[in-house]
Amino acid sequence: MRNLISLTQFGGVYHEGSSTMADRPLALVTGASTGIGYELAVQSAKNGFDLIIAADEPAINEAARQIQSLGSSVVPVQADLATLAGVDQLLDAVGARPVDALLANAGRGLGKGFLDQNFDDILHVINTNITGTVYLAHQIAKTMRARRSGRILFTGSIAGFIPGTFQAVYNGTKAFINSFSFALRAELKDTGVTVTCLMPGATETEFFERADMLDTKIGQSEKDDPADVAKVGFEAMMKGEGDVVTGWKNKVQATVANILPAGMLAEQHRRKAEPGYSEKSKSRR
Numbered sequence: 285m286r287n288l289i290s291l292t293q294f295g296g297v298y299h300e301g302s303s304t305m306a307d308r309p310l311a312l313v314t315g316a317s318t319g320i321g322y323e324l325a326v327q328s329a330k331n332g333f334d335l336i337i338a339a340d341e342p343a344i345n346e347a348a349r350q351i352q353s354l355g356s357s358v359v360p361v362q363a364d365l366a367t368l369a370g371v372d373q374l375l376d377a378v379g380a381r382p383v384d385a386l387l388a389n390a391g392r393g394l395g396k397g398f399l400d401q402n403f404d405d406i407l408h409v410i411n412t413n414i415t416g417t418v419y420l421a422h423q424i425a426k427t428m429r430a431r432r433s434g435r436i437l438f439t440g441s442i443a444g445f446i447p448g449t450f451q452a453v454y455n456g457t458k459a460f461i462n463s464f465s466f467a468l469r470a471e472l473k474d475t476g477v478t479v480t481c482l483m484p485g486a487t488e489t490e491f492f493e494r495a496d497m498l499d500t501k502i503g504q505s506e507k508d509d510p511a512d513v514a515k516v517g518f519e520a521m522m523k524g525e526g527d528v529v530t531g532w533k534n535k536v537q538a539t540v541a542n543i544l545p546a547g548m549l550a551e552q553h554r555r556k557a558e559p560g561y562s563e564k565s566k567s568r569r
């Protein structure tokens with residue numbers, strides 16, 4: 285019955301204070317149709333949160349159906365979070381209900397050389413990863429600060445520590461998110477609102493296919509399990525930790541990135557992200 289009520293609420297019949305929606309904490313998870321975001325939503329459901337989940341494609345509705353089977357009320361919102369109007373659509377779905385946890389995870393990559401990328405795609409990456417994320421955080425964090433309670437998790441990346449040759453714009457957006465997350469955390473110190481940055485390394489999701497990076501070494505390499513990554517991130521958020529790099533190999537990479545000169549890191553990244561990689565070309569690199 286709860287599931288039916290939730291889907292009805294998505295249709296706009298949500299009444300503030302209804303017993304199904306008001307008694308449990310609410311998590312808002314963006315980019316929850318697949319990958320790390322889907323698993324963050326699963327973690328939220330398993331830990332007693334009701335959910336509003338968002339993504340750009342209709343697959344978000346199927347994700348909601350699956351997550352509801354874990355016993356949470358889940359409201360799917362299909363909106364392009366690269367636009368302020370799309371973020372407003374998500375905020376409308378939240379309405380007046382307090383958000384206890386914001387998991388701002390939606391993001392996309394973009395491979396190939398900067399000058400060979402389409403500028404609309406470049407803008408879409410910047411607007412999804414930065415503009416929409418920052419606008420959503422601005423709106424939700426204000427209400428958290430006023431209530432003196434809330435948790436925010438940003439999905440940054442260890443890519444934010446490394447100049448991303450053949451993924452230059454994406455890595456730049458993640459450098460922004462990593463930095464922004466630490467700064468916001470410091471600003472909100474003593475307000476009852478915690479800010480955590482989840483910084484995964486390469487993870488087995490649809491990310492590399494969507495970024496047109498399947499012909500790269502990193503696109504073809506073995507990657508981390510998104511369920512493991514999300515669990516580590518969710519737990520760090522619940523503990524109110526500042527940041528978490530998932531997996532020991534990524535921890536080493538993040539540490540090395542703080543020591544090596546940027547030019548050297550950029551050359552290392554070329555080897556991982558340069559297009560045209562295949563088993564055949566492996567011996568030449």
Ligand SMILES: NC(=O)c1ccc[n+]([C@@H]2O[C@H](COP(=O)([O-])OP(=O)(O)OC[C@H]3O[C@@H](n4cnc5c(N)ncnc54)[C@H](OP(=O)(O)O)[C@@H]3O)[C@@H](O)[C@H]2O)c1
Nearest residue numbers: 315317319320339340341365366391441486487489490491
């Ligand atoms: N995979 C990795 O190696 C890796 C490593 C470090 C950090 N990350 C970060 O992890 C986050 C999740 O990525 P993932 O690896 O799980 O990739 P993914 O499987 O491609 O998931 C991306 C999610 O974001 C949503 N999304 C993308 N653009 C959107 C937009 N404009 N509006 C609304 N939703 C949008 C997608 O939904 P639609 O399909 O509906 O657009 C999808 O739900 C991203 O921020 C990414 O930068 C990934």
